[in-house]
Amino acid sequence: xxxxxxxxxxxxxxxxxxxxxxxxxxxxxxxxxxxxxxxxxxxxxxxxxxxxxxxxxxxxxxxxxxxxxxxxxxxxxxxxxxxxxxxxxx
Amino acid sequence: xxxxxxxxxxxxxxxxxxxxxxxxxxxxxxxxxxxxxxxxxxxxxxxxxxxxxxxxxxxxxxxxxxxxxxxxxxxxxxxxxxxxxxxxxxxxxxxxxxxxxxxxxxxxxxxxxxxxxxxxxxxxxxxxxxxxxxxxxxxxxxxxxxxxxxxxxxxxxxxxxxxxxxxxxxxxxxxxxxxxxxxxxxxxxxxxxxxxxxxxxxxxxxxxxxxxxxxxxxxxxxxxxxxxxxxxxxxxxxxxxxxxxxxxxxxxxxxxxxxxxxxxxxxxxxxxxxxxxxxxxxxxxxxxxxxxxxxxxxxxxxxxxxxxxxxxxxxxxxxxxxxxxxxxxxxxxxxxxxxxxxxxxxxxxxxxxxxxxxxxxxxxxxxxxxxxxxxxxxxxxxxxxxxxxxxxxxxxxxxxxxxxxxxxxxxxxxxxxxxxxxxxxxxxxxxxxxxxxxxxxxxxxxxxxxxxxxxxxxxxxxxxxxxxxxxxxxxxxxxxxxxxxxxxxxxxxxxxxxxxxxxxx
Ligand SMILES: [Fe+2]
Ligand SMILES: [Fe+2]
Ligand SMILES: [Zn+2]
Numbered sequence: 154x155x156x157x158x159x160x161x162x163x164x165x166x167x168x169x170x171x172x173x174x175x176x177x178x179x180x181x182x183x184x185x186x187x188x189x190x191x192x193x194x195x196x197x198x199x200x201x202x203x204x205x206x207x208x209x210x211x212x213x214x215x216x217x218x219x220x221x222x223x224x225x226x227x228x229x230x231x232x233x234x235x236x237x238x239x240x241x242x243x
Numbered sequence: 244x245x246x247x248x249x250x251x252x253x254x255x256x257x258x259x260x261x262x263x264x265x266x267x268x269x270x271x272x273x274x275x276x277x278x279x280x281x282x283x284x285x286x287x288x289x290x291x292x293x294x295x296x297x298x299x300x301x302x303x304x305x306x307x308x309x310x311x312x313x314x315x316x317x318x319x320x321x322x323x324x325x326x327x328x329x330x331x332x333x334x335x336x337x338x339x340x341x342x343x344x345x346x347x348x349x350x351x352x353x354x355x356x357x358x359x360x361x362x363x364x365x366x367x368x369x370x371x372x373x374x375x376x377x378x379x380x381x382x383x384x385x386x387x388x389x390x391x392x393x394x395x396x397x398x399x400x401x402x403x404x405x406x407x408x409x410x411x412x413x414x415x416x417x418x419x420x421x422x423x424x425x426x427x428x429x430x431x432x433x434x435x436x437x438x439x440x441x442x443x444x445x446x447x448x449x450x451x452x453x454x455x456x457x458x459x460x461x462x463x464x465x466x467x468x469x470x471x472x473x474x475x476x477x478x479x480x481x482x483x484x485x486x487x488x489x490x491x492x493x494x495x496x497x498x499x500x501x502x503x504x505x506x507x508x509x510x511x512x513x514x515x516x517x518x519x520x521x522x523x524x525x526x527x528x529x530x531x532x533x534x535x536x537x538x539x540x541x542x543x544x545x546x547x548x549x550x551x552x553x554x555x556x557x558x559x560x561x562x563x564x565x566x567x568x569x570x571x572x573x574x575x576x577x578x579x580x581x582x583x584x585x586x587x588x589x590x591x592x593x594x595x596x597x598x599x600x601x602x603x604x605x606x607x608x609x610x611x612x613x614x615x616x617x618x619x620x621x622x623x624x625x626x627x628x629x630x631x632x633x634x635x636x637x638x639x640x641x642x643x644x645x646x647x648x649x650x651x652x653x654x655x656x657x658x659x660x661x662x663x664x665x666x667x668x669x670x671x672x673x674x675x676x677x678x679x680x681x682x683x684x685x686x687x688x689x690x691x692x693x694x695x696x697x698x699x700x701x702x703x704x705x706x707x708x709x710x711x712x713x714x715x716x717x718x719x720x721x722x723x724x725x726x727x728x729x730x731x732x733x734x735x736x737x738x739x740x741x742x743x744x745x746x747x748x
Pocket of ligand 1: 350353379380383471
C-alpha cells in the first residue's frame, strides 16, 4: 500500500448509523470492513464527517464532538471544527 | 441584558484550559515541578501544547456521564437476564479471565500514572489532558471490576484479581511493563503508555478482543470494552500529540524519545503475545489470527504512524523486523507453555479440536503443520490416556519481559534463543537481543526486577512446593488445570443441559 491511509472504527449500533451513512455519502473512496460489533472505515488521505450531513439524517442538531460516544479507534491527524471532524495523512 | 457572544471551539478550549492556569508568586517553577527536567527532555514553551480534540472539562463531564449511564444500564440488565449463559462456550471465559486479571490492574496503574503526570507537567494543557485520562482510566478499572463481579458468581479464577496481580508468575508480565513506566519520570511514562502502548499497540488489544467478545456472545465485555475504547481514541491522540510536542520543543529530545519508543515497542509487543494466544487459541469463534492482526495494525498502520513522525527524525522502533519474523511462531509457543504450566495458572487450558487445528493450519501455512500441530495432537493423545502433561519445574524467565524463555529463533525454529549478560558479578538471562539491550541500557533498574521463580526459590512466596505457592497466590483447586476436567466445564454442561463430556471429571 503506497497511498497514505487513515481510518476510524465505530461501534456497530443505532447511534453510530447516521454517522456511518454521512461518511459513506461524503467520502466516496472510503472502504468499510465489518467486524463483529464494530466496523473499520479506511480512506486514502482524508476522511471527513460533516455536521450537516449527520444533521440531515437525524433531523436535529449534532455536534462533531458527539463522535466521542461512538468512536472505537482512529489513525491519522485530527482536524476538527464546529462543522466537521476529519482525519488526515498527507 | 446583552447576550454574550457564543465562543467558537478554539476560544472555548483556550478559555477553559489555558486560562485555568495561574502564575506563581513565592515559589519557583523548579520547586513546584521538581520532576520536569531530570529525564533530559527540554521544553521551551508549554503554551505550544495543542489538544487536537479541544475537549473542555464541561464537555468531558457531559460525554462521560452519558457513557456511564448507558453502560450501567446494560450491566444491570446483564445480571438480571443470566447473560453469562449466552457466551459460545465455557472455554471462552478463560480468555476473559486473562483479560480481566491482567488488564484491569493496568487500568488502575494508568489512573495512577496520569494523576502523576497531571501534577508533574508544568503546562496547563498537558495537565488537563492528563487529568481527564486519569479519571477515564479509573472508570475503566471500575467498569471491569463490575464485570469481574458478574462472572465471578459463576466461574472460577476471578475471585482475587488484585492479590494475584502482585504475585502470579504470568501476571508479572503486564505488571512489570507498567511498573517500569510508572517508576520512570513523567515524560518516559507518557511515551510508554500514551504513545507506545495506546497509540501504536492498543488496537491489537481492543479491536480483535472486543470483536471476539461480540462474536462469542459476551455482551458484558463488549459493553465495558467499547465504553472504555470510546475514551481510547482521545488517549491515542494524546500519545501522538505528546511525541510531536516534545520533538518540536528541542532537538536534544529526539535520541531520548527514540530510545523510549524502541524500548516500549518491544516490551509492549512481548506483552501482546499473550493477547495473540487468546486470539488464536482461546476464542471458540475466531475473528482474525494474530498474524493477520499484526499485519493489519502494525505492519500496515504502524508503518504509517512512523511515516508521520519521519520529518522529526523518528524511525521505526528498533527490532520491529524481529516481531514480523516471529509472527508465525509466537502464539503456538506461548499456548504450549501455558498448557504445560496449566496447573499453576488461574485459567484453564486445552488442546483445540480438529476444526480449530485446521483453522490454525490454514492461518499459519508455513509453520503450524510442521512444528506445532504434531505436538498438540500428541498432547491430546496423552491426555486421553490419562496422562495430561504438566511441567513440574519452574520456568526460567527473561529478566526484561518476564516471559518464560520459550521463544525460538525464527531462522532456526527448533532452537531456543538464550541471551545473557553479566552485571555486578551476576548473570542475567534474556529471551531476545532486544530484551538484552533494554537491560544493558538500564542495568541498575532492570537487575532489580521481581521475578516470580526467583522469589519462590528465595522463600518469599509461601513455600517451596507448587501447592504452597498456589496457596500464596490464593488459587483454589478449581482455578487452573485442564478445561475438560474443570468445574467450569461441568457447571456449563449442567446449566446448558448438555451431555457431560465423556472425559469430564
Ligand atoms: Fe483504559
Ligand atoms: Fe487508555
Ligand atoms: Zn524478553
